[in-house]
Amino acid sequence: MGGGGHLYALDFDGVICDSCGESSLSALKAAKIRWPQLFEQVDPRMEDWIIGQMHTLRPVVETGYENLLLIRLLVELQIPSTRKSMVSVGLTVDAILENWSELKPIIMKEWGEHRDSLVDLFGRVRDEWIDKDFAGWIGANRFYPGTADALRFASSQVYIVTTKQSRFADALLRELAGVIIPPERIYGLGTGPKVEVLKKIQLMPEHEGLMLHFVEDRLATLKNVIKEPALDGWNLYLGRWGYNTEKERNEAESIARIQLLDLSDFSKKLK
CATH class of the missing domain: 3.40.50.1000 (HAD superfamily/HAD-like)
Known part of the structure; x- marks a missing residue:
């Protein structure tokens, strides 16, 4: 050698x-498209809280689409009436941080979600943001x-x-x-x-x-x-x-x- x-x-x-700011905002946009009814109950103040919590939870994210799942789970924590998952009962942000690899397959199954469609949606939302507001997208990173x-x-x-x-x-x-x-x-x-x-x-x-x-x-x-x-x-x-x-x-x-x-x-x- x-x-x-x-x-x-x-x-x-x-x-x-x-990229945490950008990925959290992209995921929030995508989550609103994926689960519109859920977000009818989410006001701007709660959106700010969610984005803040995403900074804490960022270490568990391996692939971008997981941000969507985390955002939805945070909404369920805040608004019990939106719950479609038993795991969110009594769940805390710390517990998500600790147990994400076990929680992820459970909520995907309970919500009937598929990895590929979430990956596609997340990519599409980013592409649209880049097309419409490239400077804004770059600036979020x-x-x-x-x-x-x-x-x-x-x-x-x-x-x-x-x-x-x-x-x-x-x-x-x-x-x-x-x-x-x-x-x-x-x-x-x-x-x-x-x-x-x-x-x-x-x-x-x-x-x-x-x-x-x-x-x-x-x-x-x-x-x-x-x-x-x-x-x-x-x-x-x-x-x-x-x-x-x-x-x-x-x-x-x-x-x-x-x-x-x-x-x-x-x-x-x-x-």
Whole structure:
């Protein structure tokens, strides 16, 4: 193996981009389309409360469509008459944060929802927002301090590995960071699980001899990588600034494979 440079596979939301404001607003728009009767009882003050709670709940979201489910669940917590799910009785925001992976399949079944139709709706609502008010959509996102410069001046090879739809990641990189990453280096929703994408990247002949680094803000994703012996060559990092909880950061400290990363160190590493 020749010595050589570094390759960074980067998650997008929660590592490069703080998209929580945008994803929560997009999901609220989409939820109003999906469940119009439900939202007849929701006033602007409650909408503000919901958006505020979404910042707390953001660490549980793996794929964008889950934001719609969370918003509906928050409405059920506030307005008992809208309940279509037994799980929302006595539920708290903290309990959602703690038990989301168990709650999600139950509410989807009770509400008769399907992942693909929610993914399509969420993407469509975003596309409409972008068409009608591109500046407003861009402005609802922000890049974490220093990340745009780090990407712009990176001497390492950079890949984006995200559960966001590629076209949205690409638009934000161009507009917010002034960074153009070739489309073949952006692996978005629909390109397969992140562990499979990392395998694909490491097997590319042009990457032989490079040090491999994967930066993520979801502990569960890093734990999935650790389970794959084929990915033993990757250096793994959990970004402290991203969408994770103190409990998850403490757990990551006890896992030898995972390094906790501060935002300032991340920007230095890419350069």
